[in-house]
Amino acid sequence: MxxxxxxxxxxxxxxxxxxxxxxxxxxxxxxxxxxxxxxxxxxxxxxxxxxxxxxxxxxxAYRVIGVVVPDLRNPYFTDILESIVAQSKGDGYRVLVSDSGGDVKEELDACRRLRTSVDGLILVSPRMPGDDLRALSADGFPMVLINRQEPSIALPMALADTRSATLELCRHLSGLGHSRVVYMAGSALSWQNRERLRGIHDAREFGFEAAVVEGEPTIEAGYRAASAALDFEPTAIMAYNDLAALGVIARLREIGFKVPNDISVTGFDDIEMARYVRPTLTTAVSLKTQLGEHAWNALRQVLRGQPPIAASLIPSPVVVRESTGPALREATPIS
Known part of the structure; x- marks a missing residue:
């Protein structure tokens, strides 16, 4: 031997x-x-x-791929992961998963560990600096990014069109007469958060403005940040994602506000709970299955030694439900 x-x-x-x-x-x-x-x-x-x-x-070849996600407690990421697993399994690959817990150092360390025992990596919403991504990909190791755009790095990407969807949410609220709006942000390290902010900035073209308060993409963070949002006396709160929106609604109810009668609330992602809470949640539909499929197809292409496919920008249509309604009081815009 x-x-x-x-x-x-x-x-x-x-x-x-x-x-x-x-x-x-x-x-x-x-x-x-x-x-x-x-x-x-x-x-x-x-x-x-x-x-x-x-x-x-x-x-x-190991016939194994690695997937690094920021938070497996978030159903948005588990839905994407399920799609990757289903697609790669059909091609005879197994999946190793690492949860970074949203920690940038752990995310980078996880990528380095996985590289030693997988054929390629899919990074879901990575938060690490561009220089670290560049170093990881410098030797041509097969990698695909989901919801992270780095124009200076030649990596395949599968991206939700967050910016356009946020613009449409702003347009929806503006059409309902909301001029005092707060955006409850996600992590400053998140590409999707930056894209949402760009969408809000784009909405200035029709006179829409929003104050920004710090937050994180969890129910607890939404609950905690609701008080800071209320300092602006908003008629609407745009949460970074559905989980944060659920936390906001819980806090508003607790202190006596009705949604949407007193304050409208929007989310983002359209996780399963968004369709079953009361009121049902107005949100943007991030097509998780398609993101997973596009990412796997891109990685498979590279693993087969074929030219990488172009970055995929996947629409995120807005779905209007019960959590948004007309602004019922006169208000001066937040500036």
Whole structure:
């Protein structure tokens, strides 16, 4: 039986230290590109695959992909994950999942760990800096991004059209006479949050303005941030996502406000609960199944050695339900 190639063999072949080989294989940015190329070439010549099972060593493929998500408690991400699992399973791949808990360092570490035992990665709503993404992808390791756009990085992307959907939510509220509106933001590190803010900025074209309060994409965060939103005496609150909107509604009820009679509330994502709470939630439909399908199709293309497909921008249609209604009091706009 042939001896398994070790990281020491790769280091000797490339003429570098074991530590350098480790940094290269983990996608760390402290190694220059020429050395990255040398180490990758040496690993290829020797047939080295870290932590590989015998089948992986022989074939050069694990038939496993890694998916990194920020919060598995959020049904939005589990819906996307279910779509990826279903699509990749049909092509004979298994999925390893890592939950970063929204922590940027853990997200990067998870990607580095998974790279040693998977054929490719799908990063769902990654929050890490662009430089870290660039370092992870510098050696051509197959990666796809969901809901993160980095124009300077040549990676396939599957994107929900958050900006246009937010603009339509603003248009809906404006049509109902709402001029005192608060946007309850998501994480400042979130690409989707930045896109929602751009959509609100676009709405200035028809005179729409919104104050911004800090928040996070959870029920508890929405509940807590409702008090800060009420300081602006709004007639409508736009929550970053459906979970935060549910927290807002719970807090409003607790202190005696009726939705939408006193204050309208919108969410984003259209998670299952949005259709069954009372009042049912006006929101934008982020097409989770399609995002997962597009991401897997893009990764599969790369794994097959075919040219990557272009970034997919998937519409997020607005669905109007019971949580929004006319502004029933005269109010001066928030400026």
């Amino acid at each position: 042939a001896r398994q190639v070790t990281i020491g063999d790769v280091a000797k072949e490339a003429g570098v230290s074991i530590a350098t080989v480790s940094r290269v294989l983990n996608g760390q940015s402290t190694v220059n590109q020429a050395m990255v190329d040398d180490v990758r070439a040496a690993a290829g010549r020797l047939g080295y695959r870290p932590n590989a099972a015998a089948r992986g060593l022989a074939s050069g």
